[in-house]
Amino acid sequence: MRYARALVMALLAIGGAAGAGCKDKEPEKAAPQTAETKTSAAPASDTIVIGHVGSMTGNEATFGQSSDNGMKLAVEEQNKKNGIKGKKIVLKTYDDQGKPEEAAVAATRLVTQDKVLTFLGEVSSSRSIAMGPVADSNKIPMISNSSTNPKVTKDGDKTRPFVFRVCFIDPFQGTVMAKFAAENKKWKKVAILRDVGNDYSVGLANFFTETFKKLGGDIVDDVSYKAGDQDFKAQLTKLKSKGAEAFYVPGYYTDVALIARQAKELGIKVPLMGGDGWDSEKLYEISKGALDGSFFSNHYSPEDTSPQVKDFIAKYKATYNSVPDAHAVLGYDAANVAFHAMETAKELTGPAIREEVEKTKDFPGVSGKITLNKDHNADKPAVVIGIEKNAPKYAATISP
Amino acid sequence: MTEFLQHLVNGLSVGTIYALIALGYTMVYGVLKLINFAHGDVYMVGAFAGLYISRGLGVDQEPSLAKAGVVFIGAIVICAALGVAIERFAYRPLRQRARLTALITAIGVSFLLEYGFQLPPVIDGEVPFPPGPTPRFFPEPFARVDFEPFGVHISNYDIVSLVVAVGFMLALQYIVYRTKFGTAMRAVSFDASVAGLMGINVNRVIVWTFALGSGLAAAAAILVAGSRPSINPLLGLLPGIKAFVAAVFGGIGNVQGAMVGGLILGLSEEYVAGYLLSSYRDGIAFALLIIVLLWRPEGLFGRVRAEKV
Numbered sequence: 001m002r003y004a005r006a007l008v009m010a011l012l013a014i015g016g017a018a019g020a021g022c023k024d025k026e027p028e029k030a031a032p033q034t035a036e037t038k039t040s041a042a043p044a045s046d047t048i049v050i051g052h053v054g055s056m057t058g059n060e061a062t063f064g065q066s067s068d069n070g071m072k073l074a075v076e077e078q079n080k081k082n083g084i085k086g087k088k089i090v091l092k093t094y095d096d097q098g099k100p101e102e103a104a105v106a107a108t109r110l111v112t113q114d115k116v117l118t119f120l121g122e123v124s125s126s127r128s129i130a131m132g133p134v135a136d137s138n139k140i141p142m143i144s145n146s147s148t149n150p151k152v153t154k155d156g157d158k159t160r161p162f163v164f165r166v167c168f169i170d171p172f173q174g175t176v177m178a179k180f181a182a183e184n185k186k187w188k189k190v191a192i193l194r195d196v197g198n199d200y201s202v203g204l205a206n207f208f209t210e211t212f213k214k215l216g217g218d219i220v221d222d223v224s225y226k227a228g229d230q231d232f233k234a235q236l237t238k239l240k241s242k243g244a245e246a247f248y249v250p251g252y253y254t255d256v257a258l259i260a261r262q263a264k265e266l267g268i269k270v271p272l273m274g275g276d277g278w279d280s281e282k283l284y285e286i287s288k289g290a291l292d293g294s295f296f297s298n299h300y301s302p303e304d305t306s307p308q309v310k311d312f313i314a315k316y317k318a319t320y321n322s323v324p325d326a327h328a329v330l331g332y333d334a335a336n337v338a339f340h341a342m343e344t345a346k347e348l349t350g351p352a353i354r355e356e357v358e359k360t361k362d363f364p365g366v367s368g369k370i371t372l373n374k375d376h377n378a379d380k381p382a383v384v385i386g387i388e389k390n391a392p393k394y395a396a397t398i399s400p
Numbered sequence: 401m402t403e404f405l406q407h408l409v410n411g412l413s414v415g416t417i418y419a420l421i422a423l424g425y426t427m428v429y430g431v432l433k434l435i436n437f438a439h440g441d442v443y444m445v446g447a448f449a450g451l452y453i454s455r456g457l458g459v460d461q462e463p464s465l466a467k468a469g470v471v472f473i474g475a476i477v478i479c480a481a482l483g484v485a486i487e488r489f490a491y492r493p494l495r496q497r498a499r500l501t502a503l504i505t506a507i508g509v510s511f512l513l514e515y516g517f518q519l520p521p522v523i524d525g526e527v528p529f530p531p532g533p534t535p536r537f538f539p540e541p542f543a544r545v546d547f548e549p550f551g552v553h554i555s556n557y558d559i560v561s562l563v564v565a566v567g568f569m570l571a572l573q574y575i576v577y578r579t580k581f582g583t584a585m586r587a588v589s590f591d592a593s594v595a596g597l598m599g600i601n602v603n604r605v606i607v608w609t610f611a612l613g614s615g616l617a618a619a620a621a622i623l624v625a626g627s628r629p630s631i632n633p634l635l636g637l638l639p640g641i642k643a644f645v646a647a648v649f650g651g652i653g654n655v656q657g658a659m660v661g662g663l664i665l666g667l668s669e670e671y672v673a674g675y676l677l678s679s680y681r682d683g684i685a686f687a688l689l690i691i692v693l694l695w696r697p698e699g700l701f702g703r704v705r706a707e708k709v
């Protein structure tokens with residue numbers, strides 16, 4: 001009898017402790033990962049919640065931050081115009097720390113807990129590829145702002161019905177740089193240094209190789225590194241001896257800046273070339289002039305004199321006190337494409353909005369006219385940016 | 401030939417770093433038979449300690465040799481204190497338990513440091529604390545000067561790193577084999593309980609071993625961060641594992657073994673990436689370990705010690 005009572009007491013104690021433990025832990029768990037822009041989280045009927053998954057911290061932190069700034073600007077403007085169908089828009093941003101697995105978790109959370117009608121993101125292709133299945137299986141449209149790998153909107157050979165993007169894709173971006181190297185610069189020998197663990201970098205390197213060879217160029221060597229490496233001197237020393245006229249380094253800005261510094265330290269004087277993953281003010285801050293004379297392909301140039309671009313730059317500067325990079329522009333465009341689709345949609349449900357996003361045609365974005373093709377990609381011209389005196393300078397525009 | 405020599409220079413500069421970190425692994429193993437998996441993260445903390453001190457001194461505005469010295473010594477002291485704290489609070493309470501318990505605790509401490517440093521900031525500032533997962537940029541502690549003998553590029557950073565690293569290794573060699581403390585250390589390593597009976601303060605020897613090893617890790621971190629300026633909380637992961645490989649490769653528990661192991665690992669990585677396949681750069685570290693362990697399970701310099709029953 002005494003044992004029985006003791007047992008009951010013990011069970012109660014354990015149960016109580018466990019319950020208390022759970023209660024204590026839950027808010028703690030939820031708190032650190034959210035980086036909300038608006039605190040009113042409840043999807044009340046007079047608001048529309050849209051989501052953003054971005055790398056607010058981590059190796060590519062400026063990608064997420066710029067995109068988020070662009071999106072916030074778009075939301076603010078739309079809310080001033082009385083929102084969508086009279087409802088205020090609330091932007092909910094989650095940080096994925098630059099990790100694909102976190103991006104998938106964040107997307108799932110936006111869809112299942114925050115009940116978003118559309119979500120935007122990511123800049124990195126590896127992370128967007130991880131998010132795509134979430135959009136499809138929950139029938140909520142996803143609009144990627146700057147992911148350029150073809151696989152983002154594809155599920156094998158099929159196009160993912162709910163995944164879209166407002167930027168061009170890598171076969172085009174790789175071609176642009178290959179054309180620029182072969183035709184504008186008349187380079188014959190190029191060496192490649194790619195990030196093997198990154199879908200974006202591998203894709204760009206392959207498409208560049210294909211076109212450059214077709215144009216009569218020669219890829220003298222093709223070596224690889226891994227994102228987050230500290231030392232690139234082994235690869236660079238190897239490439240130095242191959243007599244290349246330029247190196248193609250389609251990576252992200254943190255690694256590229258370190259690569260450029262170490263190349264300079266090894267006495268390598270040839271220019272580097274890259275893609276839109278270079279576009280961050282941190283690139284200049286870290287490389288400290290080591291990239292002078294280099295070129296990268298991008299979605300827009302702040303030197304563009306069209307009224308739309310000028311207007312956007314002025315607004316952005318007034319709010320954030322800096323010149324927007326391409327990811328800010330594409331974040332703004334992605335949000336506006338989503339708003340336009342929501343306004344024209346018959347009802348505010350995922351599938352209805354999806355129908356409208358798919359119809360996007362000649363939408364006047366800051367990065368150019370956006371028309372989504374049957375693969376859900378935008379066909380737009382690319383610009384080539386040169387780096388002079390540690391600052392970006394417009395070099396050329398290349399059309400599809 | 402120039403290319404070969406350039407790889408040699410690069411390999412030595414990476415190898416000395418591995419060697420410095422490997423020394424910490426090997427010393428702790430020698431004394432406690434514990435593989436201190438948190439050691440790579442102590443190295444990471446060393447880099448951040450250096451960064452905070454540099455910020456405090458304003459090294460990025462006005463670098464000077466004196467400030468570089470303060471950064472260097474400061475980081476070493478902070479890490480030595482961290483090493484002592486880890487030993488006191490994480491390992492000592494478990495010292496009489498099964499060895500596996502301490503090993504798992506070491507992995508736990510490693511995660512605590514890696515993910516603790518990625519938490520949202522508590523103290524705000526230009527570089528907040530904890531710093532979060534965004535990479536931070538380490539200011540150059542002194543101006544870079546490049547030399548170019550025979551077409552091989554060497555900077556004053558490479559030379560300073562090599563001199564400091566070799567200096568530390570020689571000093572350690574002296575401490576372990578020529579001083580009273582070193583004798584005590586070797587005695588504890590041979591048999592802790594008997595050493596205790598002979599009047600050696602075992603706890604004090606262990607504490608100093610941790611302090612020394614962690615200080616060396618901090619020195620390595622500052623040498624790396626000075627010339628490869630991007631640092632983040634997961635910085636210690638790969639160098640930590642590779643230095644562990646270097647220590648096992650040289651014969652874990654053996655001081656010369658760790659030095660030679662680190663240098664061989666750095667050089668082989670460099671030559672594999674330079675002449676064979678760059679994507680196998682990290683793989684080579686582990687391939688080397690497997691080959692050496694198949695051929696000499698005790699490592700290059702290790703001695704087989706009969707298990708006492």
